[in-house]
Amino acid sequence: MKVKIIQGDITTLAVDAIVNAANQVMLGGGGVDGAIHRAAGKELFEACLKVPEVRPGVRCPTGEARITPGFKLPAKFVIHTVGPVYRDGAHGEPEKLAACYRNSLALAAENGCKTIAFPCISTGVYGYPIEDAAKIAVREVGKFLTQRRGEAEDAEEMEVVFCCFSPRDAAVYERLIK
Numbered sequence: 001m002k003v004k005i006i007q008g009d010i011t012t013l014a015v016d017a018i019v020n021a022a023n024q025v026m027l028g029g030g031g032v033d034g035a036i037h038r039a040a041g042k043e044l045f046e047a048c049l050k051v052p053e054v055r056p057g058v059r060c061p062t063g064e065a066r067i068t069p070g071f072k073l074p075a076k077f078v079i080h081t082v083g084p085v086y087r088d089g090a091h092g093e094p095e096k097l098a099a100c101y102r103n104s105l106a107l108a109a110e111n112g113c114k115t116i117a118f119p120c121i122s123t124g125v126y127g128y129p130i131e132d133a134a135k136i137a138v139r140e141v142g143k144f145l146t147q148r149r150g151e152a153e154d155a156e157e158m159e160v161v162f163c164c165f166s167p168r169d170a171a172v173y174e175r176l177i178k
Contacts, residue, residue: 002159003141003177007170010163011039014074016113017067018163019104021121022080026051026059026066031124032165041072048080063099065107077111079104083122086129094136097122101140109148109158117161120169130172137162138176 010018010032020036023029026048028037037044047068051059060066065081081104084096100121108116118137122128141160149157164170 002145002157003138003162004159005162005164005170005173005177007164007167009035009165010117010119011035011073013117013161013163015115015117015159015161016075017077017079017108017111017116018070018073018075019065019116019118019121020078020080021119021124021126022060022082024058024060024062024082026080032119036073036078039073040070040078043071044068044078047071063096063103065100065103067107067111075117077108077113079107079116081121083126083128086122086127089132093122093128094132097128097133097136098140101137102144105141105144105158105160113158115159115161117163120162120164123169130169134162134169134172134176138173 021032028034051066053059060080060082062082062084065079068078070076070078081100083100084093086093123130123133162173
C-alpha cells in the first residue's frame with residue numbers, strides 16, 4: 001500500500017490533488033479550508049461559486065465531494081469534501097466520514113490522479129476525535145487501494161498522503177499504519 005504520513009502544510013504539496021475539509025457552501029472558512037482558499041487565490045473562490053447548489057446554501061452535502069482546479073497551488077486539483085460535525089458518534093458520523101474518503105478517492109481516480117493528499121477531516125472545529133477519525137481514514141484508504149489493485153493488476157497504484165498539521169495527529173496516523 002502506497003501511503004505516507006507527513007506533518008506539514010497541505011497547501012505546499014506538489015500532488016495531483018489535495019483534499020479540502022470544506023463546509024457545505026464551499027466558499028472558504030477557517031482551518032485547512034481557509035488556508036487552501038488563501039493559497040489557491042481568488043480563482044478558487046470563483047470556481048466554487050460556479051458549483052451548482054443542490055439546495056439553498058449547499059454545494060457539497062456532508063460526505064460528498066466536488067473537484068475544482070488548484071489554481072495557484074502546486075496541486076493540480078482541489079477535492080472539496082464536507083465531513084460531519086461530531087456529536088457522539090451515534091448519529092451517522094462514522095458513515096459520513098467514511099463517505100468523505102470514498103468519494104474523494106473515487107473523484108481523484110475519475111480525474112486521473114496518481115497522488116492525493118488528505119488533511120485530518122472533521123477533527124478541527126467539527127470536533128471529531130482524532131483516534132476515531134484516523135481509524136476510519138486508514139480503513140477507507142486501505143479498502144480503496146486494495147480494491148483498485150484487484151480490479152486491474154497493471155494499473156498504477158495511487159499514492160495517498162495523510163498530511164497532518166500537528167505532530168500529535170501525525171503520530172496517531174503513524175501508529176495506525178504500522
